[in-house]
Amino acid sequence: MVPPCEARAVIDIAERIRHAATDETLRAAASEIWKRVSPTLFDPHDERTGLRVSDAGQCVRALWNEVHTAPKVFEPDVQLFNLDEGTLTGAWFACLLAASLKADGYLVELEPEVSFNGTLGHIDLYFQAEAPLTRLKLGLPPENGVVEFKRTNQSWSIKAPHEPNKSGETRRYQILQLMAYCAAKGVNDGAIVTIAPSWDGKMRVDWYDLDLWRDAVSGEQMRLSAALSPVEPEGDASEAFRCRGCPVIACPRNDRYAESRLEQQLAASLEAHAK
Numbered sequence: 001m002v003p004p005c006e007a008r009a010v011i012d013i014a015e016r017i018r019h020a021a022t023d024e025t026l027r028a029a030a031s032e033i034w035k036r037v038s039p040t041l042f043d044p045h046d047e048r049t050g051l052r053v054s055d056a057g058q059c060v061r062a063l064w065n066e067v068h069t070a071p072k073v074f075e076p077d078v079q080l081f082n083l084d085e086g087t088l089t090g091a092w093f094a095c096l097l098a099a100s101l102k103a104d105g106y107l108v109e110l111e112p113e114v115s116f117n118g119t120l121g122h123i124d125l126y127f128q129a130e131a132p133l134t135r136l137k138l139g140l141p142p143e144n145g146v147v148e149f150k151r152t153n154q155s156w157s158i159k160a161p162h163e164p165n166k167s168g169e170t171r172r173y174q175i176l177q178l179m180a181y182c183a184a185k186g187v188n189d190g191a192i193v194t195i196a197p198s199w200d201g202k203m204r205v206d207w208y209d210l211d212l213w214r215d216a217v218s219g220e221q222m223r224l225s226a227a228l229s230p231v232e233p234e235g236d237a238s239e240a241f242r243c244r245g246c247p248v249i250a251c252p253r254n255d256r257y258a259e260s261r262l263e264q265q266l267a268a269s270l271e272a273h274a275k
């Protein structure tokens with residue numbers, strides 16, 4: 001179930017990014033930040049020995065196979081036009097936002113590593129206004145948060161991550177990831193910037209409040225922990241796209257399961273042993 005989603009907008013992210021994209025000084029500052037951040041963008045992940053915060057929403061059986069047997073392999077076009085393009089675009093938007101925030105005295109961190117109950121992850125962008133303790137003393141709300149950038153080619157993604165698309169699916173997994181980062185950083189507010197070049201608006205920003213998601217985030221971490229168990233769990237993919245191209249052919253929800261004739265082979269083997 002998706003918790004309620006009312007949340008305050010801590011800063012105007014879209015306005016800041018749009019302004020920085022055309023302001024000469026901010027754009028130059030963003031370019032300098034890019035030079036520092038970009039060398040590590042495509043570094044390979046460390047070998048998998050456990051879960052990552054970005055696993056939120058993954059099917060636990062597919063994840064179990066990745067952890068216990070073989071690393072995930074992507075099709076070249078998925079790697080290039082989905083993952084790599086998303087990384088590049090999101091990183092540049094993050095640099096523009098960082099330049100805008102730094103110019104106004106905010107502390108900004110790009111790609112900081114965090115740990116949520118021992119699960120590691122990398123945040124796209126964390127920001128914090130100057131003098132947080134003075135703000136607290138004055139009774140002002142904290143002005144800090146986590147920002148994640150998600151690029152999509154799918155026009156249904158003009159919806160907020162918590163809103164169902166025409167197939168009834170949400171991008172709840174993106175919110176769970178964001179909220180786990182907020183919990184790791186000890187802040188309450190997080191935003192998802194959805195970059196959708198195929199859509200007229202091209203970018204939308206949705207804020208979420210950790211207080212409303214805390215239980216859901218803990219529940220997700222417990223669900224995913226089955227991927228570390230010695231026993232292979234049942235597949236539990238919530239979204240249809242997760243099963244497309246899934247390497248776990250032994251799962252009855254896999255398109256290639258019927259072709260594999262696994263059940264027939266097992267039945268034949270049992271029959272042979274019974275004789």
Ligand code: SF4
Nearest residue numbers: 059235243246251254
């Ligand atoms: S086919 Fe779907 S449900 Fe089965 S393991 Fe793969 S992702 Fe999970």
